[in-house]
Amino acid sequence: xxxxxxxxxxxxxxxxxxxxxxxxxxxxxxxxxxxxxxxxxxxxxxxxxxxxxxxxxxxxxxxxxxxxxxxxxxxxxxxxxxxxxxxxxxxxxxxxxxxxxxxxxxxxxxxxxxxxxxxxxxxxxxxxxxxxxxxxxxxxxxxxxxxxxxxxxxxxxxxxxxxxxxxxxxxxxxxxxxxxxxxxxxxxxxxxxxxxxxxxxxxxxxxxxxxxxxxxxxxxxxxxxxxxxxxxxxxxxxxxxxxxxxxxxxxxxxxxxxxxxxxxxxxxx
Amino acid sequence: xxxxxxxxxxxxxxxxxxxxxxxxxxxxxxxxxxxxxxxxxxxxxxxxxxxxxxxxxxxxxxxxxxxxxxxxxxxxxxxxxxxxxxxxxxxxxxxxxxxxxxxxxxxxxxxxxxxxxxxxxxxxxxxxxxxxxxxxxxxxxxxxxxxxxxxxxxxxxxxxxxxxxxxxxxxxxxxxxxxxxxxxxxxxxxxxxxxxxxxxxxxxxxxxxxxxxxxxxxxxxxxxxxxxxxxxxxxxxxxxxxxxxxxxxxxxxxxxxxxxxxxxxxxxxxxxxxxxxxxxxxxxxxxxxxxxxxxxxxxxxxxxxxxxxxxxxxxxxxxxxxxxxxxxxxxxxxxxxxxxxxxxxxxxxxxxxxxxxxxxxxxxxxxxxxxxxxxxxxxxxxxxxxxxxxxxxxxxxxxxxxxxxxxxxxxxxxxxxxxxxxxxxxxxxxxxxxxxxxxxxxxxxxxxxxxxxxxxxxxxxxxxxxxxxxxxxxxxxxxxxxxxxxxxxxxxxxxxxxxxxxxxxxxxxxxxxxxxxxxxxxxxxxxxxxxxxxxxxxxxxxxxxxxxxxxxxxxxxxxxxxxxxxxxxxxxxxxxxxxxxxxxxxxxxxxxxxxxxxxxxxxxxxxxxxxxxxxxxxxxxxxxxxxxxxxxxxxxxxxxxxxxxxxxxxxxxxxxxxxxxxxxxxx
Numbered sequence: 001x002x003x004x005x006x007x008x009x010x011x012x013x014x015x016x017x018x019x020x021x022x023x024x025x026x027x028x029x030x031x032x033x034x035x036x037x038x039x040x041x042x043x044x045x046x047x048x049x050x051x052x053x054x055x056x057x058x059x060x061x062x063x064x065x066x067x068x069x070x071x072x073x074x075x076x077x078x079x080x081x082x083x084x085x086x087x088x089x090x091x092x093x094x095x096x097x098x099x100x101x102x103x104x105x106x107x108x109x110x111x112x113x114x115x116x117x118x119x120x121x122x123x124x125x126x127x128x129x130x131x132x133x134x135x136x137x138x139x140x141x142x143x144x145x146x147x148x149x150x151x152x153x154x155x156x157x158x159x160x161x162x163x164x165x166x167x168x169x170x171x172x173x174x175x176x177x178x179x180x181x182x183x184x185x186x187x188x189x190x191x192x193x194x195x196x197x198x199x200x201x202x203x204x205x206x207x208x209x210x211x212x213x214x215x216x217x218x219x220x221x222x223x224x225x226x227x228x229x230x231x232x233x234x235x236x237x238x239x240x241x242x243x244x245x246x247x248x249x250x251x252x253x254x255x256x257x258x259x260x261x262x263x264x265x266x267x268x269x
Numbered sequence: 270x271x272x273x274x275x276x277x278x279x280x281x282x283x284x285x286x287x288x289x290x291x292x293x294x295x296x297x298x299x300x301x302x303x304x305x306x307x308x309x310x311x312x313x314x315x316x317x318x319x320x321x322x323x324x325x326x327x328x329x330x331x332x333x334x335x336x337x338x339x340x341x342x343x344x345x346x347x348x349x350x351x352x353x354x355x356x357x358x359x360x361x362x363x364x365x366x367x368x369x370x371x372x373x374x375x376x377x378x379x380x381x382x383x384x385x386x387x388x389x390x391x392x393x394x395x396x397x398x399x400x401x402x403x404x405x406x407x408x409x410x411x412x413x414x415x416x417x418x419x420x421x422x423x424x425x426x427x428x429x430x431x432x433x434x435x436x437x438x439x440x441x442x443x444x445x446x447x448x449x450x451x452x453x454x455x456x457x458x459x460x461x462x463x464x465x466x467x468x469x470x471x472x473x474x475x476x477x478x479x480x481x482x483x484x485x486x487x488x489x490x491x492x493x494x495x496x497x498x499x500x501x502x503x504x505x506x507x508x509x510x511x512x513x514x515x516x517x518x519x520x521x522x523x524x525x526x527x528x529x530x531x532x533x534x535x536x537x538x539x540x541x542x543x544x545x546x547x548x549x550x551x552x553x554x555x556x557x558x559x560x561x562x563x564x565x566x567x568x569x570x571x572x573x574x575x576x577x578x579x580x581x582x583x584x585x586x587x588x589x590x591x592x593x594x595x596x597x598x599x600x601x602x603x604x605x606x607x608x609x610x611x612x613x614x615x616x617x618x619x620x621x622x623x624x625x626x627x628x629x630x631x632x633x634x635x636x637x638x639x640x641x642x643x644x645x646x647x648x649x650x651x652x653x654x655x656x657x658x659x660x661x662x663x664x665x666x667x668x669x670x671x672x673x674x675x676x677x678x679x680x681x682x683x684x685x686x687x688x689x690x691x692x693x694x695x696x697x698x699x700x701x702x703x704x705x706x707x708x709x710x711x712x713x714x715x716x717x718x719x720x721x722x723x724x725x726x727x728x729x730x731x732x733x734x735x736x737x738x739x740x741x742x743x744x745x746x747x748x749x750x751x752x753x754x755x756x757x758x759x760x761x762x763x764x765x766x767x768x769x770x771x772x773x774x775x776x777x778x779x780x781x782x783x784x785x786x787x788x789x790x791x792x793x794x795x796x797x798x799x800x801x802x803x804x805x806x807x808x809x810x811x812x813x814x815x816x817x818x819x820x821x822x823x824x825x826x827x828x829x830x831x832x833x834x835x836x837x838x839x840x841x842x843x844x845x846x847x848x849x850x851x852x853x854x855x856x857x858x859x860x861x862x863x864x865x866x867x868x869x870x871x872x873x874x875x876x877x878x879x880x881x882x883x884x885x886x887x888x889x890x891x892x893x894x895x896x897x898x899x900x901x902x903x904x905x906x907x908x909x910x911x912x913x914x915x916x917x918x919x920x921x922x923x924x925x926x927x928x929x930x931x932x933x934x935x936x
Contacts, residue, residue, distance in 0.1 A: 071710045071737065079712070081720065081734065202494070206400035213399055213917065254392030261397050261449050268500035269446065 008060035016052035038149040040174025043220025060101040066111040100143030108148040123168040190228025288326035328367035425596040440589035450590035457491035474579040479565035480594040485528040505588035510535040522587040652875035662835040669805040701739030709735030746847035752858040757827040774923040796832035833862035834876035841884040
């Protein structure tokens with residue numbers, strides 16, 4: 001049993017700087033094995049937070065990146081053919097439920113709704129996972145917990161989660177951290193000096209004011225870390241910022257010009 | 270059409286007494302260089318140029334064709350102006366410039382060909398101001414009236430920033446960032462400067478010096494947050510003290526440079542004194558404008574004693590990106606007579622010029638006889654009383670055309686096949702089965718059996734033994750509802766009215782629909798009280814979009830008011846009768862809902878919100894697009910935070926509308 005689940009344990013502490021009391025809140029939720037939703041814009045630290053909590057709680061973490069083509073079998077498991085006939089392989093959700101890991105479904109709204117209802121029996125009192133194709137019902141391990149995440153502002157192709165799904169969860173709102181904290185994170189993760197980190201955060205904040213007015217999403221913390229990494233490696237600040245922060249998020253020439261203007265306002269021309 | 274156009278321009282040229290050399294040059298321009306819309310402008314420019322440089326018309330005409338090859342009219346204007354500025358009192362050299370015998374002429378031509386005009390930079394600048402925390406600041410162009418007038422500078426007010434419609438390469442436009450520098454400087458003033466201080470009896474020289482000091486102070490303050498601006502502003506400080514000129518223009522420009530750049534050295538005592546005083550004060554803090562004003566007074570006094578002459582009419586603030594300081598001062602007398610009325614700044618959130626008389630007279634053209642329409646009665650929501658009043662508003666729905674006009678029936682392909690709206694959102698359809706897949710939810714029994722058979726026969730089995738459901742495109746019905754109220758007659762940027770822009774947007778949208786999957790209806794509405802909400806059907810769902818529909822759309826005029834909720838309900842009713850999977854209602858408007866019989870501003874907003882909610886429950890997606898920049902609160906109220914868009918730059922509405930539709934259809 002342990003060989004299957006062993007690779008999912010997190011060995012060393014993932015760096016996470018808390019913005020509020022989310023760590024304590026999540027720990028309390030875990031004590032109750034309350035299913036959780038992490039909501040927030042892209043690149044603001046949800047997955048990192050999850051890794052940190054899994055390390056802290058010493059539970060293995062199984063992450064599934066959800067997408068529209070995902071079927072219920074992708075989560076639960078399927079029969080595969082091998083030399084001896086058909087063999088059942090557990091999916092990530094089943095493994096987590098059997099062996100007591102935390103299962104983290106990232107970007108859950110991307111999955112189709114007939115896929116997401118699979119999680120209903122796991123997320124209420126029953127804590128069971130029926131495997132119809134095998135005729136088996138799994139009772140979730142006492143340490144099992146389900147966590148999902150999504151980006152509420154993202155105008156995604158599929159609809160929102162159904163209310164019947166939403167109401168089974170507790171939720172934590174994530175947002176880009178406050179200036180000083182975000183600068184600390186960027187500095188730590190990328191290695192740049194504090195002054196440069198502050199400037200990168202400043203540029204990101206200008207871009208976030210344009211959300212909904214030409215940009216779908218502002219520049220995320222993750223992109224700042226990329227830019228910082230490049231600067232730390234010796235690339236000129238302006239080039240690093242354009243590469244990592246501006247060029248990926250928009251193709252509109254006016255918006256590109258304005259974002260370049262923000263970079264220039266901090267780093268000079 | 271071509272030749273008659275050319276002759277009429279030459280006639281016009283002759284009638285305004287254009288010098289024969291110039292009108293000949295115009296007439297010999299190749300036809301494809303001439304555009305009816307810009308010919309007038311060109312003639313006007315050449316007339317002005319001839320006035321400024323009398324006797325030099327032949328020289329100007331000599332290379333006109335060549336110049337117009339590389340420059341548009343704006344570029345040509347800037348090029349001529351650069352010449353006039355370079356050689357204000359040297360007609361011989363100016364003539365050489367016009368004949369392109371001067372190196373400066375060639376350089377200027379190259380510079381102006383790449384020049385920035387305000388229009389090109391506008392979109393990016395608007396994003397800049399929003400990002401820097403001033404989303405409601407509108408940007409507008411300040412037009413040069415006379416050709417060789419004093420160079421224009423930006424004008425700041427609370428709601429609007431006027432920027433020169435072009436900067437000369439001479440002023441620094443060739444450096445590319447001059448508009449950004451101007452905006453950053455203006456934002457610094459808005460953030461840190463005391464506004465409209467009483468000028469009292471202060472002399473113009475003193476006012477100018479005080480403004481200079483204030484410019485330096487706010488720029489320093491801005492640099493605390495945005496250190497990169499230092500190098501941006503630096504490249505426009507071009508004054509130097511080599512010749513130690515003692516004119517006000519030179520001294521003040523050099524002082525500005527000294528205050529900005531610690532590496533700049535100047536031989537002049539006054540400039541260095543100004544720098545020392547400023548830095549001493551800055552060491553204590555930059556926040557108190559009064560203390561810096563004291564420095565200004567000392568320096569102004571010194572200039573008086575040095576007998577430096579100051580002529581206000583000939584002075585333009587340097588460096589060129591800085592504003593004209595009208596924001597800082599309140600003068601008792603009226604503004605100078607030659608300030609054009611359009612430049613008095615309006616505080617409305619949509620930057621417009623008052624609607625033309627022309628639009629009103631057009632309304633009185635004898636109307637086409639309208640066929641009688643049908644009446645529909647809708648309830649209305651009263652937020653205060655919290656009741657839904659039945660049968661409160663009456664909609665007069667009618668076809669917008671004469672019934673005797675031919676209507677093509679049946680679904681035909683429109684002549685322009687635009688991009689299919691919605692290429693990604695496909696819905697699962699279990700009726701479509703994809704068999705023999707590598708992956709899938711279920712076993713494809715036939716394939717599985719074949720696989721077993723192969724295995725038994727010792728042949729490598731085919732691994733594609735699964736099946737899964739496929740996807741198909743969703744069908745959508747889209748109803749585009751246009752606001753046809755009086756306020757849409759207001760003009761944006763000169764000649765186009767908001768209504769014209771709405772029509773263009775509708776036109777573009779109608780052409781981009783993929784008629785294989787989606788149907789589009791275009792309707793308009795305006796209201797005259799609750800009993801007369803006029804609803805016009807311009808294009809119906811099953812009509813193709815062809816010339817008659819297009820002409821009908823373009824004929825519409827704006828009038829009356831905007832009773833949004835009722836119109837939405839009726840549009841929703843029309844949409845509900847379409848049996849498609851997605852039903853989308855797109856509303857394009859330019860302002861708040863309002864009507865003549867309603868005083869409470871919130872009443873109609875809340876009613877519209879009720880309508881949107883009701884339609885949402887009936888399966889109609891409602892999305893709002895507005896041109897009103899200050900619309901954030903009520904649009905969010907009515908449509909919800911995900912279902913509206915504010916279009917800052919009205920001219921981009923057509924493109925934005927197609928994007929919005931693609932986005933909504935893909936949900």
